[in-house]
Amino acid sequence: MTSKNIVWHDHKVTKQDRSSIKKQKPVILWFTGLSGSGKSTIANAVETKLYKMGKHTYLLDGDNIRHGLNKDLGFSEEDRIENIRRIGEVAKLFVDSGLIVLTAFISPFQKDRDQVRNLVNDEEFIEVYVDTPLEVCEQRDPKGLYKKARAGEIPDFTGISSPYEPPKNPEIHIKNDEVAVEECVEKVIEYLKEHKYI
Template sequence: MSNKHVVWHDHRITKEERAKLKYQKPCILWFTGLSGSGKSTIANAVEAKLHEMGKHTYLLDGDNIRHGLNKDLGFSDTDRVENIRRIGEVAKLFVDSGLIVLTAFISPFQSDRDSVRNLVEEGEFIEIFIDTPLKVCEQRDPKGLYKKARAGEIPHFTGISSPYEPPVKPEIYIKNDKIPLEICVERIIDYLQTNDYLNHG
């Protein structure tokens, strides 16, 4: 609900000026995929590489956010939508600060991912689909969640009792089944370099 007494306050320092100081083009690297697909692992490795290159970043991870900002939310479809809405608003602030923000969230609904894309300017939202077969995710099951979901202990579990809508036209598509982590990172860094996100000033 909007408040008519709340007025947007413009900053003296612009997003462009902040980005120029960091010599990079701010953007959201939005990693999406099933639980166990490798989103967080790849996002962490990409951030480490960007840090090594002297870039200014911040990583938002699904589990970590639910410990704080979104700890009041469950996993119903309604709560999932609100979870992504809040993350989108936070990511937008990071972009405004001139950072490259990486987000690792299942974010199962295309409409929610599109809503975040629409929060920022064209070219500032890079959807990265980590496409890992459900069978592989279940075999990995690093947190034992699939086993619990199959046993009916976790309702609304994406891929089992709740749907996942694959990205229609992701900027970066990674079939993460039998390829090394280094190759995944290389593909994402190559995209950023080719599209002038890392040499911008």
């Protein structure tokens, strides 16, 4: 139950102050796609590139978050919705701190991704759809999850027994089948430059 005795405190140091000292425009780069699509790999490579450019970033990864903040959540539809809600709130705080925050989550439902988008200003959310065919993701299967899902060992597995809703209008659409990671990274960096985030 939410308390009625909570008051929002405004800070004297603003988001604009924090971002101007970093010489960048804060934003959420929301990488979404099937398990094995390459989200984490590309997000890691983008963050590395930004770091080398002297930019201030933080990467939130699905598995890592479930080791701490969201370790109490399972993979039911309700828990997945709550997982993304919490991540959205954390990402919003990072944006307020002036950072470029990268997130790598399957985030299968469009309404959940839209909910995160609505937490921040219009220009502070960039949906990056890592579009990799299911058969390619299954061939990669870096964690052996598809094999377990096909054997019925993992219920509610996205792409097999649970749906994935592809973004309708992502800001960045990466078709990640037989494409070098460097090429994917360059696409994201060029978007950030073109729209003056960096």
